[in-house]
Amino acid sequence: MKAGPLRLAAVVIAVLLLAGGSLGYVLHARHRERPPQQAAADGSFTLDEPGLYFRDSATGRVARLPARGAPRVTDGPSCDRFYAAGERALCLRKLPGLPARTRALVLDRRLREVRGVTVPGIPNRARVSASGNLLSWTAFAVGDSYATSGFSTRTSVLDLRTGYLIKSIEDIPLTIGGARHHAPDVNYWGVTFARDDNRFYATVSTRGRTHLVEGDLRNWSAKALRENVECPSLSPDNTRIAFKKKVSGDPRAPWRLYVLDLAGMREHPLAEPHSVDDQAAWLDDSTVGYALPGRDGRASDIWSVPADGTGEPRLLAPGGSSPVAVR
């Protein structure tokens, strides 16, 4: 106890050093340069010009790669996930702070805001039906890891014809193997819409397995079609589904891109040899685009590969993600 004052002084100094270090780093992080998070599109940047639209990872803004080899333009809105079809675009933005919230912005072809919805969770997947009438997004929800797998997703569907928003589709009556399925651990993600603006496909995960489900919005029902299908993406002619299939237990490379023929329910792998963790986007009826972890220190790159399993992957847009072909 004699060393009391000395010891106290040492503790106080150490605490001050640690507090100073914390504060110094926070101030450093505060003032370092980072791209603006909430930029809107420049007035001149619209969806009128056809081409590949995507998220530019360096700026966090939507960019366009025109069809005829012209340079990239990155004056779109800031989005963490982007998709566009028909008359509408969908831009998911993570709102700053905790707990995580996602702002889903519905944009018109001039990229002006038509409607905005805030949901809890981290932006994950975005899709718009071919007409632009139906929109869906998936947010990865933080803080309710009640299932053993330790994560949960929440998928919303917005019908612009009626303005009706389904905040989470997890209550849709689901049949698996012909039997009505009840489980607390049902998670949906990766919706893709059919041309009739009613049917949709999505992934459902329950009891440690993933299934491809076909859903009907009008009848409000869903049935599982097939196991081990994630992030489905329906081809423009509505005959095939591109998806990621879990092929390995190795957490570093679990998935491969496959295409499923809906008429015969036969699947074939695509020529991409890497593990793809993305909801692919059909660039036309014979090509799919997707993001892969980037080379040379980039966050991600966009690649394309023929949908029939032939050929080989082609690098489309270095430093990009969320590809979508706008016609």
Add this chain to the structure above:
Amino acid sequence: MYLATTGRTDAPPRTSGVGRRVPGTVLALGAVSLVTDVSSEMVTAVLPLYLVLGLGLSPLQFGFLDGMFNGATALVRLLGGRLADRGGRHKRVAGAGYLLSALSRLGLLLAGGATAGIATALAADRLGKGIRTAPRDALISLSGPPETLGRSFGVHRAMDTTGALLGPLAAFAVLQATADAYDAVFVVSFCVGLMGVLLLAVYVPAGSGTVPMPVTARPRTALRDPVFRRILYATALLGAATIGDSFLYLLLQRGLDLPTALFPLLPLGPAAGYLLLAVPVGRIADRMGRRLPFLLGHAALLGAYALLLAPIAWPTAVAVLALLGIFYAATDGVLMALAGPLLPVRGRAGGLAVLQTGQALARLLGAAGFGAAWTLWGQRPALWLAGIALTGALAAAWRVLPAPAREAS
């Protein structure tokens, strides 16, 4: 510190021990836990954001990373207990655990985007948490006379819970100040974690020699002791009849049709209840014996199940959260106070580790069983089943748990 832990010689003869000061070691360990929980809850709050949004991991990969080491923690805890008992190295083993968890934040920072590096850092954190728990609880139980252990554990758990509540707020503040710089959260968490290690090193007296206790009181190992074995059986039985908090929250959310944004706030209710009740319940347990509060705590959980079977409105939801808080306050620290004095000084950390691991595994089993029952028969039948199971477990535990007279022998 020593004055407080051994009792002043000029103090009046101890009667029940209730009026005396809380041992300095307990306050010091409470402060260590508070600071460490701020550090670890900061990271827990931002980790999903960082991994999924910052690094672009898919939710499934995140779930895999997150769940990877949960099972291993139980085994590491047993190891931590054994290591601490060998030569009374409680402080050193606990300190190593705290240090490992603090350093793991640095690992997260340095790993950048590499999944392997992040997995290693998370493993180090879990390893540290597993190692330190049993030696720390042994230190608390050795820091004062057996009659006041309920209060000591109550004080420690209240401080611990305070840290767990402050952590997310600290993370929120850092993210707000830096426009979502996750690395800043890791750096602050690292500094706060080091502060915890420092407090432990300076203010917690070393080893089990703090309190003069007859080493030969119970020379047999914990599992050979029939009284300890009874406590272990009763704890495991009751643990296997608990359905897991997350399911309770889910039932509440569904019953109330709660906006999803409010869902993460539900656990704050029981935490606040736990924080407020830990000390009073500990004192009551000291006065009337720990067996009854431990059983009544589980009865409170049974009450929560029963309320969930009725139509859920806001008052029932509040009651369910309050009952859950009572359940924790009356079972967590109280169990340590119940079993601690029965264990020999040289086998205390190991014995407490066995008890904690048994409880954790039984609860895991209970939650898995409830999930399966829900899937098979639906929500209400599963809840009925859980209620019946807990009633049975309570009745059995009433018989199995040693009578109060033998408790603090």
